[in-house]
Amino acid sequence: MGKSLIVFLAVLFCTAGAVVRAEAQTPLGEDECADVWKKAGGHNLSPDQAKPFIKSFVQLDxxxxxxxNWEEFKAGCANGLVIKK
Structure with a gap:
């Protein structure tokens, strides 16, 4: 039973890592990123403002x-964490 639990946990962790990696989008170019930034409000974004445009507030803040802010948002675009809308 102990080995089964270890195998189960190993599979669970590997699967969770794959899901997190799969959530990242294709990185946005500078123009696309600027367009999404403007749609989101074009200034420092609160969690509510940013939510429709990003995968994870914690990762970008x-x-x-x-x-x-704009610099954090641009980094999110480059890392595939911003959703093109």
């Missing part, structure tokens, strides 16, 4: 100030 790298300075942990509770908003996503």
């Amino acid at each position: 790298t300075d942990k100030d509770g908003s996503i």
Whole structure:
């Protein structure tokens, strides 16, 4: 039973990692990123403003100030974390 549990957990962790990687979108180019930024509000984005346009607020809010600025948003575009709408 112990070996079965270890195998199950190993499969679970591998599957979870694949799902997280699959969630990343194709990186957006600079013009596409700027268009999405404008649609989202074009200034520091609150979680509610950003939600329709991003995969994870926590991943983009790298300075942990509770908003996503243009630099953070651009990095998210480059990393495939921004959704083109």
